[in-house]
Amino acid sequence: MKKAIVISILIFGLLASGPASAQYLWMDVIGEQTAATGDEITINFYAHAETADELSLFNVDVGFDDNELDYTSLTYASGFSEMTGFGLSATYTYDGSDAFTGASLIATVNGDPGTSSTIAMSAGDDQLLFSIVFTVTDVEYDWTGEDVWVEWYGGGVIAGVFWSGASAVEDVGTSSADATALGDGGADFAAPVPVPAAAWLLGSGLLGLVGLRRRSR
Incomplete structure (x- = not known):
């Protein structure tokens, strides 16, 4: 019953943020990654408990650069199911991002371990929430932002x-002004940097010198 009340409040947007806590959301992979066009990239999203607590549910929005990535699939971790009974269902929205104009969004990615259950987490535990697979479509396209991030789209x-x-609620954003929730903690995919021709020539020249020196001995 307590869970149902919390979820109901969530739907109507009346729940105020709780005090700041040590719990947080994170994703893997992060930072600059090399990739090729056609590669499938899996991003895993975790809840982390700095202090012992019970995970009740989650509802986040995942933005991505659709100039470089195609949304392929979303898989929830074992034990989680969408809160469709409360009108929540993950939805792909083209050009739906509030964080970056023109970027797309997978809105209301949500999960609940059951209306009367929670997941007990000890201090330092990480709990996989969901995974999203993207396909790289244009690795040559690059911009100053990340390619995958978490935001609050204002829906x-x-x-x-x-x-x-x-800890109550660990927000990942509360408005479009605070849309980029994980800062620079997202993933950014780019083509491998080619080795300049001059470097190849230098390397082959050095190998030649080594060969000559061995012969002279």
Whole structure:
């Protein structure tokens, strides 16, 4: 019953943010990654508990650069299911990002381990929430931002990872002004940097000198 009340409040957007906590959301992979056109890239999203707590549910929005990536599939971690009974369902929205104009969004990616259950997490634990697979379509296209991020798109629903303890709600963003929730913690895919021809010539020249020196001995 308590879970149902929390979810109902979530839907109507009336739940105020709880005090700052040590719990947080993170993704793997992060930072600059090399990739080739046609590669399938899997991004895993985790909840982390710095202090012991119980994970109740989550509702986040995942933005991505659709000039470089195609959304392929979304898989929830074992034990989680979408809260479709409360009107929440993950939806791909072209050009739906609030963080970056022209970028796309997978809105209301949400999961609940059950209306009367939570997931107990000890201090330092990580819990996989969901995984998203993207296909690289144009690795030569690059921009100054990341290619995958978490944001709050302003669709009338509170976004965040919800805990049973004093941490209450760990927001990942509360408005379009605070849309880029993970800062520079997302993934950025780019083509491998080619080795300049001069470097190849230098390398082959050095190998030649080594060969000559061995013969002279």
